[in-house]
Amino acid sequence: MSIAFPLGLILGIIASGKIIDDDSHLKVWVIVPTRFLLALMRSIHELVWAVLLVAALGLSPLAAIVALAIPYAGILGRIYAELLQDTPSQPILALKSTGASPFKIICYGLLPLSLPDMLGYTFYRFECAIRAAAILSFIGIQGIGYQIQLSLHDLLFNQVWTLLIFLLVLIVVVDFWSGKLRRSLTE
Amino acid sequence: MIESKARPAVSLNSVHKRYGTTDALIDINLSVEPGEVVALVGPSGSGKTTLLNTICGLTIPDSGEISISGQSLTNIKHRKTLATLVGIVSQQYGLIPTLPVVQNVLAGKLGSWTNLKSVLSLIWPQDRKQASSILSSLGLDEKINERTSHLSGGEQQRVAVARVLIQSPDVILADEPVASLDPALAESVMGLLSRITQVDNKTLILSSHSPYLIQTYCSRIIGIRQGRIIFDMPISEINDDIFHDLYETNQILQR
Ligand SMILES: Nc1ncnc2c1ncn2[C@@H]1O[C@H](COP(=O)(O)OP(=O)(O)O)[C@@H](O)[C@H]1O
Ligand SMILES: [Mg+2]
Numbered sequence: 001m002s003i004a005f006p007l008g009l010i011l012g013i014i015a016s017g018k019i020i021d022d023d024s025h026l027k028v029w030v031i032v033p034t035r036f037l038l039a040l041m042r043s044i045h046e047l048v049w050a051v052l053l054v055a056a057l058g059l060s061p062l063a064a065i066v067a068l069a070i071p072y073a074g075i076l077g078r079i080y081a082e083l084l085q086d087t088p089s090q091p092i093l094a095l096k097s098t099g100a101s102p103f104k105i106i107c108y109g110l111l112p113l114s115l116p117d118m119l120g121y122t123f124y125r126f127e128c129a130i131r132a133a134a135i136l137s138f139i140g141i142q143g144i145g146y147q148i149q150l151s152l153h154d155l156l157f158n159q160v161w162t163l164l165i166f167l168l169v170l171i172v173v174v175d176f177w178s179g180k181l182r183r184s185l186t187e
Numbered sequence: 188m189i190e191s192k193a194r195p196a197v198s199l200n201s202v203h204k205r206y207g208t209t210d211a212l213i214d215i216n217l218s219v220e221p222g223e224v225v226a227l228v229g230p231s232g233s234g235k236t237t238l239l240n241t242i243c244g245l246t247i248p249d250s251g252e253i254s255i256s257g258q259s260l261t262n263i264k265h266r267k268t269l270a271t272l273v274g275i276v277s278q279q280y281g282l283i284p285t286l287p288v289v290q291n292v293l294a295g296k297l298g299s300w301t302n303l304k305s306v307l308s309l310i311w312p313q314d315r316k317q318a319s320s321i322l323s324s325l326g327l328d329e330k331i332n333e334r335t336s337h338l339s340g341g342e343q344q345r346v347a348v349a350r351v352l353i354q355s356p357d358v359i360l361a362d363e364p365v366a367s368l369d370p371a372l373a374e375s376v377m378g379l380l381s382r383i384t385q386v387d388n389k390t391l392i393l394s395s396h397s398p399y400l401i402q403t404y405c406s407r408i409i410g411i412r413q414g415r416i417i418f419d420m421p422i423s424e425i426n427d428d429i430f431h432d433l434y435e436t437n438q439i440l441q442r
């Protein structure tokens with residue numbers, strides 16, 4: 001997720017087309033390929049990416065991380081692009097007229113306008129990623145799913161329960177954290 | 188000084204702007220000298236907002252030429268150069284509701300700040316003293332740390348005025364800058380704008396519907412109706428009939 005979030009954000013900002021001037025002919029040439037890239041990233045399921053990456057990188061945790069990061073960045077990028085496109089254009093025009101560069105427009109306009117919505121969605125996706133990570137390790141990559149599988153094989157049900165409860169706690173914590181952050185942004 | 192006298196602060200040469208089938212601006216020719224305080228008057232939909240937005244480059248005209256201090260808008264390649272020449276308080280304010288007031292005011296500095304300084308300022312507001320002194324001249328010093336969306340319409344309008352004042356361009360455009368203010372506040376904000384224009388040798392073009400404020404604070408008045416300039420005269424020549432006709436005829440045409 002820590003890879004997927006910034007990657008999705010950058011691609012999402014580009015794909016939204018909000019920082020490129022309307023009259024610029026760059027527009028089509030940048031936005032369309034970015035959208036295509038995002039579509040490609042998310043059209044392949046994380047399990048498939050995992051199988052491909054295990055073939056390339058072996059059964060390392062890195063394979064799992066990259067396998068999750070690619071489709072999640074694709075999904076986040078797409079949603080971010082949509083949230084950014086829904087931001088009102090008046091404040092962005094006003095920032096342009098103060099002479100703000102595209103980077104400053106992102107910091108002072110696009111992000112403050114859409115951050116609360118973005119965070120909510122990102123945390124939801126974070127939850128999904130935790131579950132997906134457990135599943136991924138069933139194909140043999142190190143991770144919590146792998147531990148559960150080992151315990152199951154050995155009929156150590158106490159351990160299985162502990163691990164499942166740990167997963168639950170993890171998700172509840174993420175949920176709590178997301179609620180807190182969002183409230184502090186929108187109070 | 189002689190040089191700046193020689194070329195107008197703002198000049199428009201047969202500017203046209205069309206939206207679909209409506210002509211928002213028709214053959215606008217206009218020249219404003221440095222130091223003038225110009226009022227644009229006209230009924231709603233007459234083209235005041237479109238005219239102000241084309242002067243600052245937010246709206247691109249279909250044809251015609253616009254120059255600020257002798258430089259054609261089409262030749263000004265960088266936004267930050269343009270921002271030193273002209274700035275606008277727009278009718279919808281254009282503030283970022285989720286940011287504190289101080290950040291919305293300091294946004295007027297984004298053209299001159301480096302990227303690093305801009306990002307730092309989101310955490311530790313830079314030039315806070317200047318922002319706070321401008322806000323207090325607008326009666327808003329207590330709201331400096333308030334989230335902008337918590338402010339009333341009139342307070343937000345003054346934040347937008349504060350932003351253009353801290354940007355401090357040579358030509359200040361203001362689209363109905365006192366429309367949401369009560370009469371006393373409206374008068375003090377108009378007074379402040381016209382005073383700053385004189386003291387700092389700037390140029391001010393504003394739109395307003397208030398004959399009293401215009402006659403008190405402006406030096407020249409331009410009447411627009413259906414995208415055309417109907418009259419353009421020194422404030423001393425204006426009388427109630429001319430005002431009345433501008434708004435009245437329009438209603439007859441619409442019927
Ligand atoms: N973005 C736009 N799209 C379509 N029509 C517009 C747009 N902006 C302005 N107009 C039209 O142009 C005319 C002038 O509008 P405007 O400049 O906002 O007038 P004013 O500010 O004097 O009320 C109106 O008829 C309005 O409907
Ligand atoms: Mg208007």
